[in-house]
Amino acid sequence: MADSRKGEHHASRAREMLRQGRLVDAERELRAAVASDPTRGDWMLNLGWTLEAIGRQDEALQLYRQSAALLPTARDPRLAEGLILAKLVRYEEAVTAFEATLRLDPKCETAVSMLIRAYALLGRHEEAETAYYLALHSIERPATSHLEVARSLVARGDLRRAEHCFRRAIAEGPTLVGARIELARTLLLVDRGSETATLLAEEFRRGAVPPPLAIEAVRIHLAAGRAAEAAQLLDQLARVEPSNPKIHLMFARAMRRRNDLVRAARHGEVATRLSPELPGLALEAALVAVAQGRFVAARPLLEKELDARGAPPDRLDLIETVQALLACGLSERAEKAFVARFGREVRKTHGKDADVLRIAARLALEKGDLDEGRAHARRLLRLDPKSIVAIHNLALIAIKRKRFDAASAWIARGRAVDPTDAGIRKLRTLCFVSRVAAALRLA
16 A cells, blocks of 8 residues: 555656656656556556657557556557557557557547558558548548548549548648648649649648748749749748758749849859758759850759759649750750650640640750641640740741741731840841742742
């Protein structure tokens, strides 16, 4: 009896120390409590939680297992065991612990959502989906289960269903941190970047966003072409993590897209000094060089980046890369990267994407396929009747086909759209010279 009272005294002191954040002192008191009565699984569980908070995970795991043996009908020791096994990337064992937790408490949402995650990370997606359906049956508003199965669906490439599950997770758990950013990333994968701004704004309105998620939000803004919003977030992040090379690389990209090439080059240099092997550095340096007109310097950088990492996955980054390759005379590599992302039938698959049609027309002209180039340019002109690029291409094609009257009409239309365009002035000269040369040959 004396030992029991002594153990209760130590456990009570430990609880007070835990409230004060005095983990080492709490560990000492809990060890004394457990020593006084080794059959108290609840004290052993608290000691495990304390050791895990300190960072001694292997010891904590053993205590969780001992606690579970002493408390055969208790949920928490098995849940704690599963969570620490997941943290240790021992997912097979974690699955067993989470399943044991759910046998004791089928409504434990933490256990079912972590079970879905463990199955998904093991590649057992069908079992993950089965666990998800059981959660829908047992739990009234399983927000985190929706979130985990959405991640599993993204991994499988089922983006339509993933979007649906992300939206259900947000509806049922509006305070879930990062869920809107994950949904925005999914929308980006299906080229719906314009729909991501509202989601990101709402995420930041709800409170502080951890730096890793904020960096992902910046990446989404950049991929969707919102350089101003990205720069605003980067200003805040740079104060929190001034030595993070990813932040400086993204700053370089945002500044380049805002045509501030001096700041773009400076941030690129800082990122290079902080992390010379950071993925994307060579590509960004090449794009800055192209913007400055230094095509000879850009060419080896582009080749180095593509050889090392391939074409960038984001739509806008890829479009910029293809344009840079074309500017540097690497038309074959440009076509390979473009076709891998957008296919060859872009008028059918991307008939409303002006950027894609613009590049497709340029690639067709590079290959000398005037019919294909003309078809892309006309589709682009229907989307944007004032597209100077489409007018330029149609005028050039008419000149190459010696249809000088049609070329003159296109040039006149181009001058009406933009009287200062240097390309239209050059085409006007080319049309005149080609017409005279053709007349002389006929004579």
